[in-house]
Amino acid sequence: MTHPAPAHPADGVHTRACNLCEAICGLRITVQGGRVTDVRGDPDDPLSRGHICPKGAALPDLHADPDRLTRPMRRDGDTWHELDWDDALDLVASRLQALRTAHGPDAIATFQGNPSVHNSGTLLTAGAFLKALGTRNRFSATSTDQLPHHYAGAEMFGHPLLLPIPDVDRTEFLLMLGANPLASNGSILTAPGMRERLRAIRDRGGRIVLLDPRRTESASHATDFHHIRPGSDALFLLALLNVIFEENLARPGRLAGVTDGLDTLRGAARPYTPEAVQDRTGVPAAVTRDLARAFAQAAHAVAYGRIGLSVQEFGGLCQWLINALNIATGNLDREGGAMFPRPAFDLLTGALPGQTHHGRHRSRVRGLPEFDGELPSVTLADEILTPGAGQVRALVTVAGNPVLSTPDGTRLDEALSTLDFMVSIDPYLNETTRHAHVILPPAFGLEVEHYDVIFHHFAVRTTARLNAPVFPITPQQRFDHQIFSGLTERLTGRALAAPAARLDAGLRHGPYHLTLDDVRAHPHGLDLGPMQSVLPGRLLTASGRIQLAPASMLGDLPRLHAALHTPPPPLVLIGRRQLRSNNSWMHNTPRLMRGADRCTLQVHPADAAGLRDGQPVRITSRVGSVTAPLELTEDLMPGVACLPHGFGHARRGVKLHVAAASPGVSLNDLTDPHRTDALTGNAALTGTPIRIEAVPEGASVAAD
Numbered sequence: 222m223t224h225p226a227p228a229h230p231a232d233g234v235h236t237r238a239c240n241l242c243e244a245i246c247g248l249r250i251t252v253q254g255g256r257v258t259d260v261r262g263d264p265d266d267p268l269s270r271g272h273i274c275p276k277g278a279a280l281p282d283l284h285a286d287p288d289r290l291t292r293p294m295r296r297d298g299d300t301w302h303e304l305d306w307d308d309a310l311d312l313v314a315s316r317l318q319a320l321r322t323a324h325g326p327d328a329i330a331t332f333q334g335n336p337s338v339h340n341s342g343t344l345l346t347a348g349a350f351l352k353a354l355g356t357r358n359r360f361s362a363t364s365t366d367q368l369p370h371h372y373a374g375a376e377m378f379g380h381p382l383l384l385p386i387p388d389v390d391r392t393e394f395l396l397m398l399g400a401n402p403l404a405s406n407g408s409i410l411t412a413p414g415m416r417e418r419l420r421a422i423r424d425r426g427g428r429i430v431l432l433d434p435r436r437t438e439s440a441s442h443a444t445d446f447h448h449i450r451p452g453s454d455a456l457f458l459l460a461l462l463n464v465i466f467e468e469n470l471a472r473p474g475r476l477a478g479v480t481d482g483l484d485t486l487r488g489a490a491r492p493y494t495p496e497a498v499q500d501r502t503g504v505p506a507a508v509t510r511d512l513a514r515a516f517a518q519a520a521h522a523v524a525y526g527r528i529g530l531s532v533q534e535f536g537g538l539c540q541w542l543i544n545a546l547n548i549a550t551g552n553l554d555r556e557g558g559a560m561f562p563r564p565a566f567d568l569l570t571g572a573l574p575g576q577t578h579h580g581r582h583r584s585r586v587r588g589l590p591e592f593d594g595e596l597p598s599v600t601l602a603d604e605i606l607t608p609g610a611g612q613v614r615a616l617v618t619v620a621g622n623p624v625l626s627t628p629d630g631t632r633l634d635e636a637l638s639t640l641d642f643m644v645s646i647d648p649y650l651n652e653t654t655r656h657a658h659v660i661l662p663p664a665f666g667l668e669v670e671h672y673d674v675i676f677h678h679f680a681v682r683t684t685a686r687l688n689a690p691v692f693p694i695t696p697q698q699r700f701d702h703q704i705f706s707g708l709t710e711r712l713t714g715r716a717l718a719a720p721a722a723r724l725d726a727g728l729r730h731g732p733y734h735l736t737l738d739d740v741r742a743h744p745h746g747l748d749l750g751p752m753q754s755v756l757p758g759r760l761l762t763a764s765g766r767i768q769l770a771p772a773s774m775l776g777d778l779p780r781l782h783a784a785l786h787t788p789p790p791p792l793v794l795i796g797r798r799q800l801r802s803n804n805s806w807m808h809n810t811p812r813l814m815r816g817a818d819r820c821t822l823q824v825h826p827a828d829a830a831g832l833r834d835g836q837p838v839r840i841t842s843r844v845g846s847v848t849a850p851l852e853l854t855e856d857l858m859p860g861v862a863c864l865p866h867g868f869g870h871a872r873r874g875v876k877l878h879v880a881a882a883s884p885g886v887s888l889n890d891l892t893d894p895h896r897t898d899a900l901t902g903n904a905a906l907t908g909t910p911i912r913i914e915a916v917p918e919g920a921s922v923a924a925d
Contacts, residue, residue: 229255230693236263236744237688238673239277240339240666242803244406244413245673245680246272247746248280250691257281257667257691267748268684272414274406275801275813282810283666284692288876289648290662291698299874301650304659306699306707313659314711316642317354320615326355327585330604330613333361334621336804338675340665342702345674345720347619350705353712357582357591358604358613364597365627366528368903369536370409372592375578376771377544378561379761381593382568382678385544385559386410387523388752389418390681392557393427394515394522398454398543399529400431403438404798408527411680416442418681428519430512432457432504433529434795435823435863436856445512448858451793451908453502454526455535455781457509458542459493460502464513465549466490472517474551479757482770486545489770489778493785501785503858517550521557529795533907535781537900541774548769553756560752561759564677565685565735566727575763585611589902597902598627599894605636615642624652625805625869628892628904629844634872646704649806650876652869663701667691672724672740685728686746687737777900789860790910792828794842796888797865805867808880820885821852823863824913829853831915838913840864844893847886848916862911864888 231252238245247266251259260280262273283289293309294301304312320328331351337343351359363371371381389395389412400408402415412418419442422429431443432454440446449457465471466487473480495506495513516522524546530539544559552558579592586603589596601623604613616637624630624637630652637643637656645654648662671688694700699707706717725737733749740747762768801813808814822840824832832838834853839846840862849864857863869887870880889906896905 231255231691235689235691237691238266238686239280240671241276241280241807242406243408243411243676243679244269244272244274245411245676246274246277246413247686248273248277250280250667252691257284263745265745266686267746268411268680268682269413272417276803276807279807279810279813280667282812284668286809288650288809288878290650290660291695292662294660296658309659309661310704310707310711313644313661314708317615318712320642321354324614325611327358327611328614329354329356329617330358330360330601330615331356331617331619332598332601332621332623333619334623334626334804335362335366336620340620340669340701341672341674341724342669342700342720343619343705345723346702346705346717349717350709353709354617359595360598360601361595362598362621362626363595364599364902365532365904365906367409367531368592368901369531369540369898372537372579372901373540373544376773377541377768379574379763380569380572380576381578383561383759383761384409384679385547385553386562386679386681386752387525388557388560388681389422390751392422392521392523393425394519395422395427395429396512396516396522396524397429397431397439398449398526399433400525400527401433401437401439401798403442404800405527409679410525410527411676428515434858434861435797438800447504447508450501450503450789450858451795451861452533452535452784453498454530454533455538455542456493456498456785457502457504458539458546459490460495460498460509461513461516461546462486462490462542462549463493464495464510465517468514470514470517471549472551473548474555476548476553476756476767479760479765480548480767480769481764482768483549485770485775486549489775492782498785522550522552523547523558529907532904534896534898534905535784536898536903536905538774538777538781541771545769548767554754561755562678562680562683562752563732563755563759564680564683565731565733565740565749566672566674566677566724567731568674568678569759569761570727570730572761574761574765576761592902597897597904598623599897599902599904601627602629602633602636602894605639614640616640618643618645618647618653618657620647622651622653622805625867625887625889628889628894628896628906630869630887630889631845646701649809651806652872652875655872655874661704663704664694664698665701668694668698669700670721682751683749684746685735685740685749686743687740689744773900780899792860792862792911792913794840794862794864794888794891794909794911795907797823797863799865802865802867805880806877808867808870808883809877811879814879814883818850818883818885820849820865820868820883822849822913823852823854823857825855825857825859825861826853827859828862832913837916839916840891840911840913842891842893842909842911845890847890849886862913
């Protein structure tokens with residue numbers, strides 16, 4: 222008699238959320254014979270409602286990626302050797318302890334990449350490890366991405382996580398600047414299925430206005446699109462406010478009684494008429510006046526500015542003015558406007574009002590200000606390469622690839638090779654971790670239990686979902702929280718609580734008083750409803766009032782005013798978000814890399830005299846030069862070129878075979894670490910002055 226083979230323990234249909242971007246889409250994952258055979262959107266997820274993008278469908282590729290590391294690795298010269306976990310943790314802890322004893326805690330620096338917040342194990346345990354190191358040289362992807370959002374939240378509302386989120390499901394007028402939600406799936410806006418959400422705005426007779434230097438994928442879903450010059454958004458926003466105040470259209474509504482600075486804001490906007498700024502922004506004055514009136518008079522309107530506003534030289538002013546526009550028109554903390562989510566696991570629970578969040582210390586070499594315990598990443602290489610007391614001699618990276626994600630990656634690449642010791646907690650041997658002396662690879666993705674601690678703070682609907690692992694880990698693997706706990710215990714003698722215990726405690730003390738079992742009982746997600754008004758009770762300013770005109774923002778206006786009268790460079794570079802990419806390691810996924818070369822330099826024909834479509838061109842900035850294929854398109858406004866981020870996989874010693882087959886070039890071999898937002902310290906990755914020239918047909922498409 223023949224007996225059927227026993228089923229694999231993972232076989233069946235599993236539901237969990239994708240952890241690859243901010244949208245946290247619910248998925249239904251079918252496993253047969255121990256491998257994923259089908260991935261589709263979960264129609265019962267109350268937030269994503271069945272939406273799925275190519276990244277979610279590629280989760281099986283990441284799980285089965287043969288390049289993914291599963292055991293600790295130690296580098297001797299150019300050769301890597303496997304280690305046992307206890308030996309690896311002992312080695313790392315002893316080396317870090319010795320360097321701290323010899324040179325002080327600031328001799329150790331840390332860098333966290335954005336996948337850290339896509340994994341609750343890392344998010345809930347890495348902090349204790351970083352605290353155990355005692356260093357002030359902490360860096361992260363925040364200062365090359367969304368720091369201006371957090372700065373504005375702290376200055377205006379009292380906490381870096383008090384970020385107003387556009388209520389796209391109930392608005393009638395959505396004004397977007399520097400955002401491309403069709404490619405990003407939403408960013409600082411957890412709203413999966415943005416295509417359908419934008420269509421719903423139009424279907425109910427609403428208006429969607431997008432301003433961007435490039436006619437992006439989202440432009441086809443807008444009712445209005447206008448080009449705007451990179452770095453001029455703050456001038457345009459001030460012009461909108463100028464019209465609203467001058468025509469007596471300001472209506473702060475019920476929050477007027479708890480808002481300070483309305484008259485001060487009125488005075489600050491007075492010089493910036495639409496006519497005064499139109500030559501610098503490229504937006505005709507008549508268009509600006511029409512938009513200001515329509516926005517102010519809409520029953521429910523919201524302004525939203527994302528990464529294009531944050532990664533420029535006036536990022537802090539941009540995010541302040543987005544908030545100010547919503548407040549002045551009565552569209553803050555109201556249905557269809559900008560609202561504050563109140564998640565079940567609320568990181569603001571117990572937060573005290575009046576806390577100082579920035580400027581408590583500065584970087585050693587350039588004197589750049591700290592924010593929320595971190596220094597701007599643009600100066601990490603300086604801290605490594607500049608001798609003297611406090612020089613960084615060791616680096617810990619966590620789920621990050623700053624060689625590709627921070628300005629002047631070539632210089633940082635060189636700096637990493639000089640370190641006395643480097644450890645990377647990362648599942649890949651990439652452009653950054655190749656310099657590590659030890660790599661500690663955590664289990665991730667389909668192997669881990671996960672709760673989206675951060676992205677529920679940005680979500681358009683309040684939900685809670687615990688994501689159970691689909692596959693068990695092998696005996697040779699360790700979870701991220703086990704790695705951090707093991708290191709912390711070796712440095713301090715104290716073990717860490719498991720993430721599940723912290724999640725349960727946080728849910729119990731949160732606004733809905735749930736338990737982890739309550740959430741676990743709803744495998745598709747627990748629906749807690751749309752965003753609700755929470756002000757003034759949720760404010761954490763010292764005064765308990767909204768600060769509409771913070772002194773720091775007003776103090777930065779003279780710098781902006783000088784830019785109004787400074788002609789832009791002939792050609793500047795901006796980045797390009799792509800739906801099939803988010804972080805550089807996604808370039809190692811076969812189904813996400815199908816098709817034609819995506820690492821092309823897009824240029825308007827007016828800026829490409831003598832050049833032809835498809836030919837290789839050399840792109841040169843102050844800090845470097847790369848070669849890429851030219852793509853001519855009228856989607857860009859003249860004077861602007863565009864290159865995607867995350868590429869540049871041609872460096873030696875990298876174990877990313879799929880990525881290496883289509884290496885492209887790194888945008889951040891061109892961006893300049895000395896171009897920053899002076900107010901916040903955020904990198905100015907957009908608006909980099911460049912020049913382009915033809916190169917011979919046979920030239921290598923690589924860094925020069």
